[in-house]
Amino acid sequence: MDYKQDFAKEVYEKVDSGAEIKVCMQCGVCASTCPLREHMKYSPRKIWTLIRAGRRQEVLTSPDIMLCTSCYTCKVRCPRGIPVIDVMHGLASYALSQGITPREETAKFGSVFWAGIYGTGRVDEAIVPIQYCLKDGLVAGLKKSLGMMDIGLSLMKAKRLKPKMFIPPNIAIPPSHKIKGIKELQRMLDKAKALGARKEG
Ligand code: SF4
Ligand code: SF4
Incomplete structure (x- = not known):
C-alpha cells in the first residue's frame, strides 16, 4: 500500500x-x-x-x-x-x-465540453455528444452512440433533447456561432486556469 x-x-x-x-x-x-x-x-x-x-x-x-x-x-x-x-x-x-486521469470517459467528455466553452462561449447540445462519441473514432463512436440510444430517447421524450442531435456522425459538424465578447471570456478562462495551476503546482 x-x-x-x-x-x-x-x-x-x-x-x-x-x-x-x-x-x-x-x-x-x-x-x-x-x-x-x-x-x-x-x-x-x-x-x-x-x-x-x-x-x-x-x-x-x-x-x-x-x-x-x-x-x-x-x-x-x-x-x-x-x-x-x-x-x-x-x-x-x-x-x-499531476498527470493522473482517474476516469477516462469523464476526461474525454470534459475536454470536448471545455473546447466548446473556450472556442465559442457556448455548450452546443447538438455537437458535444457527437464529438464525445467520436473521440474514439468513427466505428467506436457509432457503437457508443447506439449504446446510449435509450438515454437519448428518454431525454427526447422528456423534451430535454432536440432531434437534431441525431445528425449522422460522418456529416461535417458546423461550429456553433461565438458569443459576443468571446475574447474577454477567453482572457478570464486563461486567468482562472493560470491561478489554478499556480495553486496546484
Ligand atoms: S460532515 Fe459532511 S462531508 Fe463529513 S461525512 Fe458528514 S456529510 Fe459528509
Ligand atoms: S454533488 Fe451529488 S453526485 Fe456529487 S458527490 Fe455530492 S451528492 Fe454525489
Missing part, C-alpha cells in the same frame, strides 16, 4: 476547497444521500478518510473523484457545511494536474 504521510497537508494546501474537509465529522450523510453511491467504491466520506490516512495513490487514481455529477445534494445536506462537490471536483482537477 502506498502511503504519503503529509498527503492531507498537500490536499489542504493545493486542492481547491481541500482545507474544508478538516471539519468533517464522518457522519456519512454525504455518502448516504449521493445518488451515485451505488457506483462508487469510495463515497466522499471514505475519500476524506483515505486522505487523512495518507493514501495518495488510492485517492488520486480513484474514478469516484470524477464520478460526481454536481447534483449538490451533499453540499446542501452536510451538517458541517462542507462543499463536498467542490472538493470532489478539486481532487479531480488536482489529479489531472
